[in-house]
Amino acid sequence: MTIVVxxxxxxxxxxxxxxxAARLQxxxxxxxxxDNRGGAGGNIGATAAARAxxxxxxxxxxxxxxxxxxxxxxxxxxxxxxxxxxxxLTVKAPLVMCTATTSGVQxxxxxxxxxxxAPGGLSYASAGSGSASHVxxxxxxxxxxxxxxxxxxxxxxxxxxxxxxxxxxxCFDSPVVYAPHIKAxxxxxxxxxxxxxxxxxxxxxxxxxxxxxxxxxxxxxxWMAPAGTxxxxxxxxxxxxxxxxxxxxxxxxxxxxxxVSVSDHGPQQTAQFIAQEKQRWKPYVVxxxxxxx
Numbered sequence: 001m002t003i004v005v006x007x008x009x010x011x012x013x014x015x016x017x018x019x020x021a022a023r024l025q026x027x028x029x030x031x032x033x034x035d036n037r038g039g040a041g042g043n044i045g046a047t048a049a050a051r052a053x054x055x056x057x058x059x060x061x062x063x064x065x066x067x068x069x070x071x072x073x074x075x076x077x078x079x080x081x082x083x084x085x086x087x088x089l090t091v092k093a094p095l096v097m098c099t100a101t102t103s104g105v106q107x108x109x110x111x112x113x114x115x116x117x118a119p120g121g122l123s124y125a126s127a128g129s130g131s132a133s134h135v136x137x138x139x140x141x142x143x144x145x146x147x148x149x150x151x152x153x154x155x156x157x158x159x160x161x162x163x164x165x166x167x168x169x170x171c172f173d174s175p176v177v178y179a180p181h182i183k184a185x186x187x188x189x190x191x192x193x194x195x196x197x198x199x200x201x202x203x204x205x206x207x208x209x210x211x212x213x214x215x216x217x218x219x220x221x222x223w224m225a226p227a228g229t230x231x232x233x234x235x236x237x238x239x240x241x242x243x244x245x246x247x248x249x250x251x252x253x254x255x256x257x258x259x260v261s262v263s264d265h266g267p268q269q270t271a272q273f274i275a276q277e278k279q280r281w282k283p284y285v286v287x288x289x290x291x292x293x
Contacts, residue, residue, distance in 0.1 A: 001032050002052075004060045006045025008038040011156075012176045012257065013221060016091060017061040019253060023244040041130060041292075042066035043078050046224075050083035054226040056233035060084065064219045065132050068277050072285040073130045074292060087223040087238040089265035089273055090245045094194035094218045094258060095136050096175050096204060098187045100166040108190040108210045111170060115146045122169040123149040125159035130290035133159070135281070136172040136193065136217035138288035143215060150289065163187065172217070175200055175258035193217045198258040220262075220277075222270055238266050 001024075005017045014036060021032040037045035042063060049060035062084075071077065099105045105114070115122055126134035129152045141148055151168055153159040156177045163171045164186055172193075179200045181187040189204035193216065197206060207215040223241050225234055244250055246263035254261045265273060 001030055001056075002058045003032055003034050004045045004049040004052075004058065005034055005036050006038060006042035006049075006060065006062065006066060007036065009034075009036045012093070012174050012259075013061060013063055015176075015257070016221065016254070016259070019250070020061075020090075020241065020244055023247070023250065024240060027240055027243070040078070041070050041073070041128075043070060043074065046084065047079040049224065050079040050226055052226050054228035054230075056225070056229055056237060058226060059087065059237060060224040062222050062224050063132075064221075064277065064281075065130065065135075067222065067224075067274055068281050069130050069132075069135060069285050069290070071278065072282055073290045083227050084224040085227050085229060085234060086267050086270035086274060087225055087234060088241045088245075088267070089220060089222045089270040090241060090262050091221040091254065092194070092218055092260045092262055093174065093220065094192045094198060095132065095172045096178050096182075096192045096198075096201060096258075097137075097140075097170060097172050097190045098163060098178050098182065099170045099190060100164060101186055101188050102166050103169065103188075105169075105188065105190070108207075108212075111190060112144060112146065114169075115141075115144075115148055120147040120149065123151050123167075125151050125153055125163050125168040125171040127156045127159055127173060128152050128154060129292070130285070130288075132217075132219045133172045134290060135285055135288050137170070138290075139217050139284040140212075140215060142284060142287055143212075174219075179258070192258075194260070199255050200258050222265075222274065234267060242266065 052058035182189045191207045242263045245261040251261040
């Protein structure tokens, strides 16, 4: 069986997909191969999965940006959303907003005040135009009525380098990327998205705790299959994927990287959730200025 990961190997999406693949292999006695097909914001891999034979032997591990953002960024999508059928929503992952320790910023309130005093005078990094790190930052600015210069990079690594050198004022990204730097004292975590603090960064408050209870920019991942996959097979895959995410050991492993394991969203609930997310995120994506590089 093939799990298409529409991003390069080594990223957080790829890491979780491989953890699930190992557990599914044990549970089903079937070999699983992870096929990394990056490019075009995940569209290349998603198209390959959508056009695969709908026999249950190919599934896609998709992200918020792929299933929601791309629809509002790409003028012509290479696949239709109805060419993929949801199996399960399985991971919700917070982002952490950081600044360089050398910036002298003491808190999120401090940074927001600086932006108010110098409209458009500060810049922020992202892992690329239209990425979760870009749209999350843009959402914050839109909600607060603030302006800052967006500096897109080709991935989280280059963005982190310029954040560390204080070339840019702040950035949102996965705790997997920034936790080591926060622990080393080179970056200051200002706040994490999501309803609660994360175990790997217990000293970093949530946005609600710093006075922004309505800011919700957490990301998520969902499993999809080619449309036309027989319902019995789709339901079996969904149940097995959910069972993996319900395991205490697996949930603990995800918690280590700041992610929350979800095991109660089957095909119907996942389809409803994605539809709601499209409606919620659309104005922020459209107004973010995100475009295809």
